[in-house]
Amino acid sequence: MGLLDSPFDPEREAALVTGAGNGIGRAIAQALVGEGVRTIFADISEERIAAAIKALGKPELAVPFVGDLASRATCDALLAQAEKTLGHVTHFVHSASPPRREADHAFGVSEAAWRQMHAVNIDAGFHLGRELSRKLIAARAPGSFLFLTSLHAATPRNLPHYSSAKAAMAMLVKELAKTLGRYNIRVNALVPGAIAAGGFVADPALARHIPLGRIGQAEDLAAMALAVLSNRISAYVTGASIVVDGGLSLTNWFDPPALEL
Numbered sequence: 192m193g194l195l196d197s198p199f200d201p202e203r204e205a206a207l208v209t210g211a212g213n214g215i216g217r218a219i220a221q222a223l224v225g226e227g228v229r230t231i232f233a234d235i236s237e238e239r240i241a242a243a244i245k246a247l248g249k250p251e252l253a254v255p256f257v258g259d260l261a262s263r264a265t266c267d268a269l270l271a272q273a274e275k276t277l278g279h280v281t282h283f284v285h286s287a288s289p290p291r292r293e294a295d296h297a298f299g300v301s302e303a304a305w306r307q308m309h310a311v312n313i314d315a316g317f318h319l320g321r322e323l324s325r326k327l328i329a330a331r332a333p334g335s336f337l338f339l340t341s342l343h344a345a346t347p348r349n350l351p352h353y354s355s356a357k358a359a360m361a362m363l364v365k366e367l368a369k370t371l372g373r374y375n376i377r378v379n380a381l382v383p384g385a386i387a388a389g390g391f392v393a394d395p396a397l398a399r400h401i402p403l404g405r406i407g408q409a410e411d412l413a414a415m416a417l418a419v420l421s422n423r424i425s426a427y428v429t430g431a432s433i434v435v436d437g438g439l440s441l442t443n444w445f446d447p448p449a450l451e452l
């Protein structure tokens with residue numbers, strides 16, 4: 192068997208993906224189902240979840256869950272649903288995040304938008320990750336968690352509620368990776384660059400600043416997500432931040448040299 196064959200063990204492994212109704216979360220959830228992994232598609236939008244599941248080749252492997260993950264009660268209902276339908280969730284992907292609106296700058300963001308951003312990204316991410324890991328530890332089962340952070344965990348975005356939530360999430364990944372490593376639960380961050388998803392309408396001129404010459408697609412994240420989630424491929428990877436940005440983060444005030452080849 193080749194090293195990249197059978198990245199998952201569908202007999203023992205099952206996944207929960209938040210934000211699975213759209214963009215990067217949807218691409219990852221659909222890719223997991225493509226690998227034969229039973230997967231909960233969790234999102235606030237019933238319509239989006241239905242469309243994401245309808246597009247699957249094997250929709251019977253998908254379990255829908257609709258709810259606002261800013262609510263602790265909803266997170267607990269999701270955990271209960273996961274236990275009932277899948278047993279242990281071995282793979283957890285946290286991609287849900289409220290819309291990013293340019294008007295929510297330092298003097299525009301409301302108290303409610305601030306709280307919702309932190310509640311979904313951090314509070315739900317921590318609670319779901321901690322409760323899922325409790326069950327895995329009790330069952331002595333290995334696990335793999337992936338959090339969608341951002342380049343804006345480390346550089347401003349003019350959206351302080353968003354960048355501060357992602358910075359907190361980047362540290363949460365390290366905390367959980369350190370605590371859970373001895374139980375064979377790996378925790379990593381996937382760091383997208385400029386990806387055409389989530390209502391992000393990229394100015395095509397941005398491609399000039401991306402060494403690989405194009406804006407990313409949600410599918411560009413899915414293959415790397417599977418590789419990091421797979422206990423077979425990434426067994427010795429935890430606490431890592433894996434940047435998938437076409438080289439966008441290499442941008443600075445120097446243009447690349449003109450080469451005469």
Ligand SMILES: NC(=O)c1ccc[n+]([C@@H]2O[C@H](COP(=O)([O-])OP(=O)(O)OC[C@H]3O[C@@H](n4cnc5c(N)ncnc54)[C@H](O)[C@@H]3O)[C@@H](O)[C@H]2O)c1
Pocket residue numbers: 209210211212213214215216233234235236239258259260261285286287288289290311339340341342382383384385386387388389390391409
């Ligand atoms: N697209 C990018 O360029 C980019 C860049 C860096 C980081 N990210 C991160 O990657 C993740 C996915 O981004 P995307 O662009 O695919 O986003 P998206 O907006 O396309 O998808 C996010 C999903 O989360 C759901 N959601 C929002 N609030 C929710 C709530 N309260 N409860 C449950 N579900 C909720 C939405 O309905 C949506 O389907 C996010 O965490 C985002 O911050 C994206």
